[in-house]
Amino acid sequence: MTRKSSLCRVLFSAALVFIAAVALADAPAGYYATVDLTSPATCRATLHDLIDGHIRYPYTSSSTDTWDVLEYADEDPLNTSNVLDLYKNHSYVKFGGGTGPYNREHSWPNSYGFSSSGDVPYTDCHALFLCDASYNSSRGNEYYDDCISGCTSYPADTYNGESGVNLSDTNSWETWQGRKGDVARAMFYMDVRYEGDSGEVDLVLTDNPAQIVVTDGSVAYMGLTATLLAWHQDDPVDAREMRRNDRVQQYQQNRNPFVDHPEWVDYLFGSGVISGVGDRTPALVAVGIDRIVPNPFNPRTTIEFTVARTGDVTLAIYDLAGRRVRTLVSGSTSAGEHQVPWDGRDQSGRTLPSATYFCRLEGQGQPVTGKLTLLK
Numbered sequence: 001m002t003r004k005s006s007l008c009r010v011l012f013s014a015a016l017v018f019i020a021a022v023a024l025a026d027a028p029a030g031y032y033a034t035v036d037l038t039s040p041a042t043c044r045a046t047l048h049d050l051i052d053g054h055i056r057y058p059y060t061s062s063s064t065d066t067w068d069v070l071e072y073a074d075e076d077p078l079n080t081s082n083v084l085d086l087y088k089n090h091s092y093v094k095f096g097g098g099t100g101p102y103n104r105e106h107s108w109p110n111s112y113g114f115s116s117s118g119d120v121p122y123t124d125c126h127a128l129f130l131c132d133a134s135y136n137s138s139r140g141n142e143y144y145d146d147c148i149s150g151c152t153s154y155p156a157d158t159y160n161g162e163s164g165v166n167l168s169d170t171n172s173w174e175t176w177q178g179r180k181g182d183v184a185r186a187m188f189y190m191d192v193r194y195e196g197d198s199g200e201v202d203l204v205l206t207d208n209p210a211q212i213v214v215t216d217g218s219v220a221y222m223g224l225t226a227t228l229l230a231w232h233q234d235d236p237v238d239a240r241e242m243r244r245n246d247r248v249q250q251y252q253q254n255r256n257p258f259v260d261h262p263e264w265v266d267y268l269f270g271s272g273v274i275s276g277v278g279d280r281t282p283a284l285v286a287v288g289i290d291r292i293v294p295n296p297f298n299p300r301t302t303i304e305f306t307v308a309r310t311g312d313v314t315l316a317i318y319d320l321a322g323r324r325v326r327t328l329v330s331g332s333t334s335a336g337e338h339q340v341p342w343d344g345r346d347q348s349g350r351t352l353p354s355a356t357y358f359c360r361l362e363g364q365g366q367p368v369t370g371k372l373t374l375l376k
Contacts, residue, residue: 027249027260035257040272043264044192047257051193054124054254059104059117060097064251066104066123067097073247074130077240077320078160086179087139087166088132089156105131107183108190109141112212113201113220120200124193125248126256127186138168143212144183145172145227160321171209172224181235182244184228185258188265191222192257205269225269232258232265239358240322242369289361289370290337296373300343303328303370305361309335314362317342317372325352328359344374 034050036042058065071094076082082091085102092102107127114121121127135154147167154166156176164176175183187205196202202219205228206212211221237259245259258265267274290304307313315329325346329338342359344352354376360369 027255031255032257032261037267037274040268044268047192047264047268048195051189051254051257053198054252056120056123057125057251059123065097066125066128069125069248069251070104070128070130071096072251073125073244075247077243077322083130084159085135086129086131086182087135087154087156087175089159089163089176089178090132091159092130092132101133102130103133103136105129105136105139107186108203108222109143111141111214112222113194113203113215113217115216121190121194121203124190125252126189126193126245126254129182129186135166139166139173141214142168142171142173143209143223144187144231145174145224146230147172147174160319160323162321162323175231177235179235180231181237182241184231184235185237185241185256185262185265187222187228188232188258188269189256192268193254229265229270232262237262238322238324239318239320239360239369242360243322289359289368292359292370292372295371296375298344298375300341301372303340303342303359303372304337305340306337307333307335307363311363314360315340316360318358318360319352320356320358325357342372 032050034046036046057069060067071083074083074085075094076084076091079091082093083102084091086105086107092100095101105128106122107129108121110119110122113119116122138152138154147169150169151167151174152169154168156164156166156178162178164178166176167174174180190203191205194200194203196218201217204219204221205225206221206223207225208221209223212223213221241259245256249255263274266272288306290306292301292303294301303315305315310332312331313329313333314327316324317326317328319325326342327347328340328342346352352374354374357372357374358369359372
């Protein structure tokens with residue numbers, strides 16, 4: 001396929017890049033206002049209604065298609081001319097689509113429920129990733145699970161200090177540590193987004209491998225749920241995944257709620273509890289970043305934030321690759337206004353280089369982020 005080059009396409013892509021360069025967004029104000037946390041059932045139903053019916057782009061087209069969305073969503077955060085793939089963790093020069101070193105990976109294999117490119121989940125970019133072509137082929141339609149024995153290794157490259165190894169046996173694929181949570185939250189999204197209404201397939205996560213079969217039936221399965229829950233816990237949401245969620249939303253106009261609210265995963269797929277409160281809906285700990293001064297800064301800045309009521313709060317610093325480099329606050333924090341300094345050092349006390357960083361403030365409600373620029 002030759003690359004499309006219409007003027008409106010170039011201008012639109014440039015506009016999106018400019019928006020992303022300005023800030024790492026959270027969900028729009030009020031996006032989750034209709035979600036009812038009274039019970040797991042009401043949470044699931046209202047989440048489905050919220051993210052259902054997104055704007056769909058064609059898989060391959062002479063106009064805007066999934067190649068455009070993915071080359072924007074999976075852009076290398078350190079090099080805007082490149083993309084960073086899912087499994088090999090390799091930075092490839094963007095080539096615009098067609099046959100090349102990377103292609104499109106259905107993290108929920110399309111043979112499990114939606115084999116036609118005309119099916120809505122086939123083109124859903126919350127679960128569609130750019131991936132090294134060889135690794136994509138090696139994974140095939142294996143379900144996600146930890147590999148215990150008889151494993152074949154598929155190393156992930158070292159990128160910005162992060163690396164690992166994918167493992168595969170005859171039935172399952174274990175994603176490397178840095179992206180385990182990403183694919184897990186994509187699976188939870190697919191389970192809630194596709195429930196068999198509007199003529200769409202009902203996608204269901206399971207712990208029974210016998211249910212995971214090639215099908216175009218009305219119900220299709222993927223898994224394994226328990227493994228995905230563990231991966232979600234072991235690989236928390238990072239700035240890279242947050243940025244991807246923002247960018248897919250700019251096209252599809254819906255979000256993966258489990259990136260914004262990772263505490264809802266266990267509520268819907270695990271214990272039925274939010275943040276260990278019990279089976280009742282917890283009071284939300286509303287938080288907000290008031291200002292960051294000075295910004296840009298050298299060598300110190302102060303993050304000023306407000307907590308609406310006493311509760312557990314985390315404030316952490318991330319680099320552009322999505323790695324957490326420093327935790328500034330973690331634990332019970334009193335209601336009121338707070339000021340926390342940051343000296344531009346990582347968790348080990350090493351001075352970080354000049355760059356843009358993001359701070360993420362989390363309570364039990366909507367997380368918020370801010371951008372900081374360290375200049376030396």
